[in-house]
Amino acid sequence: MSTIATRLSRLLLLVASATVGVAAADGGTITGKVEATPAKYLEETVVYLKGPKGAVKPEVKVMDQRAMAFIPHVLAITLGDTVKFQNHDGVVHNVYSPDNEGVNLGSFKQEEERSYTFGQEGSYSQLCSMHPEMLAYVFVSPTPYKAVVDKKGSFTISNVPPGTWQVAVWNSRLKAADKSVTVVAGQTVTVNLAVKR
Numbered sequence: 636m637s638t639i640a641t642r643l644s645r646l647l648l649l650v651a652s653a654t655v656g657v658a659a660a661d662g663g664t665i666t667g668k669v670e671a672t673p674a675k676y677l678e679e680t681v682v683y684l685k686g687p688k689g690a691v692k693p694e695v696k697v698m699d700q701r702a703m704a705f706i707p708h709v710l711a712i713t714l715g716d717t718v719k720f721q722n723h724d725g726v727v728h729n730v731y732s733p734d735n736e737g738v739n740l741g742s743f744k745q746e747e748e749r750s751y752t753f754g755q756e757g758s759y760s761q762l763c764s765m766h767p768e769m770l771a772y773v774f775v776s777p778t779p780y781k782a783v784v785d786k787k788g789s790f791t792i793s794n795v796p797p798g799t800w801q802v803a804v805w806n807s808r809l810k811a812a813d814k815s816v817t818v819v820a821g822q823t824v825t826v827n828l829a830v831k832r
C-alpha cells in the first residue's frame with residue numbers, strides 16, 4: 636500500500652470510530668405528562684422503560700425518616716441499587732416491607748442508618764411497624780430509565796439510548812397500558828399517559 640493510501644485508511648478509521656463514539660454517548664430524551672383518575676393518587680406514579688437493560692453501575696440512594704415520615708414518599712431505584720434508610724427523628728423507627736421477598740431492617744434510633752439491596756423488580760410498600768401512618772414506596776425499575784412524576788404529573792427521562800422501547804407506568808393503585816416510543820439521539824419525544832382503575 637502506498638503511503639497516501641495508508642494515511643487515508645487510518646484517517647477513515649479514526650473518523651469511523653469517532654462517529655460510533657458520539658452515537659453511543661448521545662441519547663435522546665423522553666418527556667411527558669401522566670394524568671391520574673382519581674387525581675389524588677397522581678404523586679404515587681413512576682414512569683419507566685422496560686428496556687434497554689444494558690450494563691448498569693449500582694448506586695446508593697437514600698430514604699430518610701424525618702418528622703414521622705419517609706422522605707421521599709416515592710423513591711425510584713434501578714434493580715441492583717442499594718437504599719440507605721436513615722433516621723433523623725427523636726424516636727425509634729422500624730423499616731419493613733411485606734412485599735416481594737419481604738424486608739425487615741429492624742428498629743433503629745436517631746442518627747442510625749441501615750442499608751438494603753432490593754432483590755426484585757416492582758414496588759415495595761415501605762412501612763414502620765411502630766407508626767402505622769408512615770407509608771412510602773420503593774419502586775425497583777428494570778432499567779435506569781425511570782422518573783417519579785412531579786406534582787403536576789410531568790416527567791423527563793434523559794440519556795435514553797436510541798431505539799424503540801416500551802414505556803410503562805407504575806402507580807400505587809391505578810394502571811395504564813404500556814406505550815411504544817422511538818427515541819432518536821439528540822431529540823426529545825413526548826409521551827402522555829393516563830392511569831385509571
Ligand SMILES: [Cu+2]
Nearest residue numbers: 728729763766
Ligand atoms: Cu416509625
